[in-house]
Amino acid sequence: MNNIRKIADDVLYVGASDRRLALFENIYPIERGVSYNSYVVLDDKTVLLDTADHSVSREFLENVEAALSGRTLDYLVVNHMEPDHCSVIAEIVLRYPDVKIVGNAKTIQMIRQFYTFDVDSHAHIVKDGDTLTTGKHTFAFVFAPMVHWPEVMVTFDTSNGFLFSADAFGTFGALSGNLYADEVDFEGEWLDDARRYYINIVGKYGVQVMNTLKKAATLPIKMILPLHGPIWRENISWFISKYQTWASYQCEEKGALIVYSSIYGNTANAVDVLSSRIADKGIRNIHTYDASKTDVSVLVSECFRYSTIVFASPTYNAEIFPKMEMLLIELKAHAFQNRDVAVIENGSWALSAGKKMSELLSSMKDIRIISPVLSIKSSLKEEQLGEVDAMAAAIAESVNN
Numbered sequence: 001m002n003n004i005r006k007i008a009d010d011v012l013y014v015g016a017s018d019r020r021l022a023l024f025e026n027i028y029p030i031e032r033g034v035s036y037n038s039y040v041v042l043d044d045k046t047v048l049l050d051t052a053d054h055s056v057s058r059e060f061l062e063n064v065e066a067a068l069s070g071r072t073l074d075y076l077v078v079n080h081m082e083p084d085h086c087s088v089i090a091e092i093v094l095r096y097p098d099v100k101i102v103g104n105a106k107t108i109q110m111i112r113q114f115y116t117f118d119v120d121s122h123a124h125i126v127k128d129g130d131t132l133t134t135g136k137h138t139f140a141f142v143f144a145p146m147v148h149w150p151e152v153m154v155t156f157d158t159s160n161g162f163l164f165s166a167d168a169f170g171t172f173g174a175l176s177g178n179l180y181a182d183e184v185d186f187e188g189e190w191l192d193d194a195r196r197y198y199i200n201i202v203g204k205y206g207v208q209v210m211n212t213l214k215k216a217a218t219l220p221i222k223m224i225l226p227l228h229g230p231i232w233r234e235n236i237s238w239f240i241s242k243y244q245t246w247a248s249y250q251c252e253e254k255g256a257l258i259v260y261s262s263i264y265g266n267t268a269n270a271v272d273v274l275s276s277r278i279a280d281k282g283i284r285n286i287h288t289y290d291a292s293k294t295d296v297s298v299l300v301s302e303c304f305r306y307s308t309i310v311f312a313s314p315t316y317n318a319e320i321f322p323k324m325e326m327l328l329i330e331l332k333a334h335a336f337q338n339r340d341v342a343v344i345e346n347g348s349w350a351l352s353a354g355k356k357m358s359e360l361l362s363s364m365k366d367i368r369i370i371s372p373v374l375s376i377k378s379s380l381k382e383e384q385l386g387e388v389d390a391m392a393a394a395i396a397e398s399v400n401n
């Protein structure tokens with residue numbers, strides 16, 4: 001049974017959700033699932049904006065057929081050639097052999113790379129700023145390179161102000177009937193996943209995202225229709241301002257984040273003592289995570305969220321404990337920058353985790369180490385409480401300023 005949804009008289013939702021997939025991109029846990037959004041515009045000519053992942057292809061194809069209700073498909077706009085959105089292109093071409101595929105030169109080249117059908121006979125190549133009129137609707141194509149992949153573009157329907165934004169403004173999380181962000185508790189139930197999605201998928205490309213936001217600011221946007229998660233028709237500026245914060249590497253909240261690794265519990269004890277001291281200084285926004293327990297995608301996202309971060313790790317075979325090392329490597333890979341940090345190391349014979357963590361952090365842009373490394377020899381001792389207190393004071397000052 002098809003499950004098409006009406007967004008406007010002539011705009012239909014034809015996407016679908018997957019709640020079985022454990023790891024998005026085979027790396028990010030998605031306990032709440034994910035939706036693959038796709039849209040049909042019915043005009044003198046018919047238009048499909050992006051396809052879907054193969055996991056939902058059956059429902060997706062049924063939806064497209066129902067949305068077209070007997071008409072053929074004239075245009076398929078490919079805003080993004082990543083397989084979570086383009087898996088069904090070849091099937092669409094088989095079903096609608098006269099379809100024109102609208103994409104830029106890079107998109108068309110990627111379609112040739114992924115598929116073996118005769119791409120050139122279907123290609124309708126557009127340049128940045130080009131438009132396509134299909135009757136009442138005129139679509140403007142705005143390139144958004146690296147707002148996930150180099151070929152990415154967003155499509156603005158000038159007739160109704162709908163921005164088909166590709167991966168931008170998307171989020172993990174399957175849809176449950178409600179299509180719009182204003183129909184769900186977005187801040188309470190979705191924002192953490194939206195942040196984790198943004199930071200992990202495009203966090204590295206803040207400069208490119210800012211460029212796209214600047215271009216978008218000139219458009220009279222009425223609705224944002226992303227390829228994942230709910231559609232935005234209210235409070236759009238609130239979500240755009242979140243993107244501005246994330247893309248410019250500003251912290252979202254003044255607060256202390258403590259991430260630690262611990263084999264036997266002694267480093268865990270030290271950070272608990274530290275967090276109590278931070279709390280005693282009046283700080284209320286303190287969050288502690290064990291890097292072995294929490295997925296690194298959550299930790300990366302939380303590091304982007306807070307102003308002040310403590311990294312604590314035992315020395316492990318003369319290295320940083322692997323789970324902590326992975327977090328630091330991932331932060332660097334996501335262009336993590338502009339934060340106040342402190343480092344705690346532990347070790348029983350030759351401590352080197354602190355130096356290695358500091359080096360890794362110092363290789364990132366605008367990372368300010370606000371306190372001397374606290375070195376613990378196996379377990380925290382009474383005589384080190386002065387050092388702990390000094391670190392807590394530096395953290396409290398960072399959070400308060």
Ligand SMILES: Cc1cc2nc3c(=O)[nH]c(=O)nc-3n(C[C@H](O)[C@H](O)[C@H](O)COP(=O)(O)O)c2cc1C
Nearest residue numbers: 262263264265266267314317318347348349350378
């Ligand atoms: C496999 C393994 C390798 C370790 N390698 C080192 C090391 O190279 N240098 C060192 O000083 N301690 C090393 N340690 C000891 C721990 O860093 C040390 O016992 C620390 O106090 C553990 O802190 P925890 O109680 O928070 O787990 C190693 C421990 C393990 C299990």
Ligand SMILES: [Fe+2]
Nearest residue numbers: 080082148167
């Ligand atoms: Fe993507």
Ligand SMILES: [Fe+2]
Nearest residue numbers: 082084167227
């Ligand atoms: Fe995507």
